[in-house]
Amino acid sequence: MKIIVPMAGRGSRLRPHSLTVPKPLIPVAGKPIVHRLVTEIATILDEEIEEIAFILGDPAFFGDEVVTALKALANELGAKASIYRQLDPKGTGHAIMCAEPSLSGPAVIAYADTLIKADFNLDKEADSVIWTKKVENPEAFGVVNLNEKEEIIELVEKPETFVSDQAVIGIYYFKDVAVLKKELQYVLDNNIINGGEYQINDGIKRMMADGKIFKTGTVDEWMDCGNKEVTVETNARMLGFLAEDGETLVSEESVQENSTIISPCFIGKGVTLKNSTVGPHVSIGEGTIIEDSTVKNSIIQTHSVIKNATLDNAMIGNHAHFDGKFTNVSIGDYSALK
Template structure:
């Protein structure tokens, strides 16, 4: 099965972080956010991926290349105008054959969850929508399910009928594209995938699949911290750099090549110290922290549950 990743959004809700950097390249847990998504796809058994790019798309191409370094084959499609999720998926028709997995580029999901969803599709042999349970469903597209089948979809209802929401991950067949072509613009001027799915439901059963594990919608800057903590949780520590004898590393701490950790620094994992970073002397770095390349954390500083981007002092 091939996969498409929708990563063309401008990330307006992430500004000013996205003023000069496309949202998919924002650093989370020591690497660009989009890279985590691609690694999850690879872990789920996907080897061919097409990425939809838009604003500053050339920087995504430059960062990921053809995917060889990730063990993937990556192709790209450019969306010149953002017109909704249905339009975005429709742009990818030349990159898929048969059933395909579509993943929104701004969600955190594990490879295990994606593999389970693919296995579920193999059992039901029909379109599948990933579902997540949230405490604030009125902020999302709410999904009603009966006997495993989707019976209703409602965008951001005032009175949700369920805590299950559309998680932005789908398995469709190629027959979704004619339905996308027939989907009218919504009142907000976009082609909504929920409208397309409702039309699909008139023709065949559509199944819901509740994702195991954590799912995070990364829409605003503070969501990056949740994503950072979740993606750092399985980190395996290693030291590839210069750590003074008087420094203390506790738990899973990854120190990348060229970094320097000076005497008196106390670092608790899970934490990533980026290449060329300088830590200490006499500072305290607490768990769920991602320190970017060539960043400096000096004397008497304390950092916790944070993302420090490249070159920060």
Template sequence: MRALVLCGGAGTRLRPITHTSAKQLVPVANKPVLFYGLEAIAQAGITDVGIIVSGIDTEIEQSVGDGSKFGIEATYIIQEVPLGIAHAVLVARDFLGSEDFVLYLGDNFIVGGITGLVDKFRTERPDAQILLTRVPDPTAFGVAELDGKGRLTSLVEKPKEPKSDLALVGVYFFTVAIHEAVRSIDVSWRGELEITHAIQWLVEQRKDVRSTTITGYWKDTGNVIDMLEVNRSVLEEIEPRIQGDVDEVSEIIGRVEIAEGARVRRSRVVGPAIIGTDTVVVDSYIGPYTSISEGCRIEDSEIEFSIVLRDASIKEVRRVHASLIGRSVEVSQAPPVPHAHRLVLGDHSKVEISS
């Protein structure tokens, strides 16, 4: 069995971060989202992994390398134009051959991995196996409709009037049957070959298409709020580990990980939180659910429920909350502005001004 991991796409919902970095490499708990997926694939016993990239830049390839650090062998497949998930399957046809495979969207996150799901698919081998989860706003996803016996009857991509709240999770399992399906569908109104249309084609051809509704934690990390929520979820599982240098007057509370080379001076850190290598925290408060990457400087500031990427600095700022701060960003206090009142008052006016 092989894996196909999609790392194309512009990541428009995470701009401006994704103007200079692939969305799959934005870190949660100081590790890129993509790495969690690759680790889950390796843990499921799949080592032959094709990675779909745009070909415009090599950041994904530089970060993942040959895959050996994850226990996989990575093959890079170029999708010149992002024409949809089904199109990516077409592009990867030679790599996939006649093997069963898991299709994994590189910006998706599933707590607990996929080992059990892979084992089930290997045992039962339906033509396709999809994962569903209930969401509050189905219009942003592919939406499934099931019959009274729980069998899949239809899939619609981002419907304006969803018939259910069951959204497609970005992990799919396929046999060779999917290749005929992706060759048989037409381009959608969005100008893409939709994987939902390919799966629907399999349903209409009476192929064995099964669904599993998962209740565990899943997120598509395509926007800032979901990215922060995934960061929160991962930080909930960390264990206290202080490898850096913390002075005697600083206060470390709860599950806090401070990497080797980091320095904390006259500060308070309340977990769960993680502070990366060579980061300096001085006269500051680091609140819960905060990930600060390597090489950062937080000085005389307060920050919580946020992600700070490498080499960023925050100085004399009160307070930063629910934020995603990019690489080498500088956030500082604005110079004081003189306060003044400009008044145009009529005769006999009475004005009270709180100074």
């Protein structure tokens, strides 16, 4: 089994945090988004992952440190890492075709901007499985249309009338991804464009027209990481899941002096808390110092210094300095408010 991860986007909605770190590598509950996503997919598949293909953007942004981190992630899962580049953002279908040498055999394609929790048996006899989440407002999403056999017969974008409540979340299984490759090559060769880009859906629609069987795999949780507000919310939800699973979230190599931690919180290595109350739903990265502060519902990344603060719904980057009475803040890497 292979996992194909298109992640060449710059994550503009998550700026300033994605100005120096690609969005999929921003930590949520102490681990990068792409790490949590790929690990969850591997758990659901419950079989050996032979290769993880990452499709990155411009090397000036997705540089050597990014490549090293992704290779380490693949290695943790016992898989080979393949690195490809999408230098021109021409859409989801084009991104997949940038990994053309890896498009063979069974594979999952997963876009690295969401997190999931799921426990279902993947129907590996189907030609493809589109992962979905039941939603209350399907008119705001792309949804699947099912026949009486519970097979997907159509993809409908933001339907004005009810089609189904199963929203497409951007994760797909293909029994042989070479079939999708063939159809996407046709899309590119014939310049089939929607929304100004080459879309994966146009390849999928050609597979459906050819009689391929598509089924759904419904996830329990689908958590967005598109902007600061929803990323902070996703961090809180993920911390709750990890606490329920009994995962150790507070490093033994952290220091608490006259401080209180209200669970669930992730506290990384070398974190120092002085005269502070932290939590619930706070993630603090390695080496950060928090003094004389109250912090809840927030993400603070590595090697930052927070003093005299009352923070709620905040997101603070790496190597930042914050000293003040602001509350709902979003501060990128190497920033200072004093």
